[in-house]
Amino acid sequence: GPQMLVRAEKEATVLGTTVLPYTDPQDYKHYASIHSNPPGILTDNAAVILNTYGKGKAIYVAGDLENMQIHHDEFIKLLKKLGVKSFALESDAPKAMEITVFHQENNMRYIISFLNIQKELPNIPVEGVKIRMSVDNKEIEKVVVLPDEVNLNFEIKEGYVEFNVPQIKTFAMAVIKYGSEDGTM
Numbered sequence: 001g002p003q004m005l006v007r008a009e010k011e012a013t014v015l016g017t018t019v020l021p022y023t024d025p026q027d028y029k030h031y032a033s034i035h036s037n038p039p040g041i042l043t044d045n046a047a048v049i050l051n052t053y054g055k056g057k058a059i060y061v062a063g064d065l066e067n068m069q070i071h072h073d074e075f076i077k078l079l080k081k082l083g084v085k086s087f088a089l090e091s092d093a094p095k096a097m098e099i100t101v102f103h104q105e106n107n108m109r110y111i112i113s114f115l116n117i118q119k120e121l122p123n124i125p126v127e128g129v130k131i132r133m134s135v136d137n138k139e140i141e142k143v144v145v146l147p148d149e150v151n152l153n154f155e156i157k158e159g160y161v162e163f164n165v166p167q168i169k170t171f172a173m174a175v176i177k178y179g180s181e182d183g184t185m
Helices: 069-081
Strands: 013-020 041-053 056-061 089-091 097-104 109-116 126-134 140-146 150-152 154-157 160-168 171-178
Touching (some): 056 069, 089 097, 097 126, 109 160, 140 160, 150 160, 160 171
Antiparallel strands (some): 041 056, 089 126, 097 109, 109 171, 126 160, 140 150, 140 171, 154 160
């Protein structure tokens, strides 16, 4: 299809430009092997643009960067350029793992659910998933895995609770129980 060109405003900052493929996909006589991966054709066409609007910042990316695992590190760097210093939840869980968090303020706890859904079944259990979650300086009493209520070791670092979930076959839950923000129960 036709190539769409993006133009950056004068006050915007171009962080990246488009690099075209090394060869013309329509030319069947000249081609590059996927294994040789030669440099493509550099252009001046804006592909990643940082701009401000009022007190905020915005980044435009002319591609599906956030959904491509190979570009994970670049995506995180772009978020940091927007001012994101840290995330509410960080984990080293594999891509097949879905993690959700519910804050039950009435019960003074967080419930974290882990869903391990792999393409090929049966699932291969995932061992030792690391969790780092912001707890807004709450006084953490315990972290347990349900339904057996097995206590997990945890550490508090800079307003985050850190712990490892020993094993997740298909589904697991953890509870982070806390007292009040000032440490009183």
